[in-house]
Amino acid sequence: MSRTANVTKLDYYEVLGVERTANDQELKTAYRKLALQYHPDRNPGNPEAEEQFKACSEAYQVLSDPQKRAAYDRFGHAGVNGGGPAAGGFDGSPFGGFEDLGDIFGDLFGFNVGGRGSRGGNSRVQKGRDVRCDLTLAFEEAVFGKETHVTIHRREACGDCNGTGAAAGRGPVTCGQCQGRGQVRYQQGFFSIARTCSACGGSGQVISDPCPTCRGDGRVDKQRNIAVHVPAGVEDGTRIRYQGEGDVGRFGGPAGDLYVVLSVQPHKFFERDGNDLHCAIPISFPQASLGTELTLPSLDGEVRLKIPEGTQSGKEFRVRGKGVPHLNEHGRGDLIVQIVVQTPTKLSKVQKELMRQLSDSLTVENTPTSRSSLFEKVKEIFS
Incomplete structure (x- = not known):
């Protein structure tokens, strides 16, 4: 559907x-x-x-x-x-x-043309990488939302060197190759070319004595529990972004982001189509012929559904407001119930006799019709 x-x-x-x-x-x-x-x-x-x-x-x-x-x-x-x-x-x-x-x-x-000046500044600064975490939800949790926690592994600033990457008390020193400018400039004909310093990576500083804890990286691996708010109405594959909750950046760079990717388990009989829920319910031939009233389960309690007499197999009934909440908005979708009239496969002698009497009392025009007309009728029922 x-x-x-x-x-x-x-x-x-x-x-x-x-x-x-x-x-x-x-x-x-x-x-x-x-x-x-x-x-x-x-x-x-x-x-x-x-x-x-x-x-x-x-x-x-x-x-x-x-x-x-x-x-x-x-x-x-x-x-x-x-x-x-x-x-x-x-x-x-x-x-x-x-x-x-x-x-x-x-x-x-790694060089500039025509005297545009330094573009890198402190190119040693690096933004932290984004972190992904997968979260599996029950069908009902995706519909109504959930407050939970996830455990992630990310890189955080080293406490022993405060993220500098240098041993305690030492700190970075001025790069001897570029004299702290981060670039080495060359003159080629009419062009002045500034190439990023290969010794310091453009930062103008080098670490002569790296921190033994982080080995000069300035970051260490940490495990953290992060609170996650799952809003009502999310779908399978939805990504929730938490800015700045990823790996910390190197040498003062900004942190990456955390992406929580949702996986929603299927329901045993409800199927989701946007914000609507669909299900099929079988009824007997007498119920379809005479009409009946059914008690149906929904995601938030039982609902009553009146089936009028003469209901055909494939007929759909809409129960307003019993579907999925609109994401970050007011209102909900609907519950759409499809009727399937079941034909009995085993009848007792008494039941067969009653069915014969019923059949004799009913008038059915067994008039042939074109296949295209029949196809259109079937398509109407199941579309």
């Missing part, structure tokens, strides 16, 4: 070829690789390359912006108003998100 929506745009993460947990640096690396590959200047007269370039630029414009990415993760393309060039801010310039060719070369190969 599930219904699939038409997909008109590719997933932004698939366009860039990255995981949904990719950090900023992974997004930037993937984007710039694709931008160099598909840029129109490198593919003159190739409309497919131009479309690929626009697609990856659009994807990066959204995913590199924390607010737009959060909206896209939650609502898809609708959360960023289609995410097109007008919405995403792609300006159509030769290199989209890059300022010029030297900007690309500088980031990819």
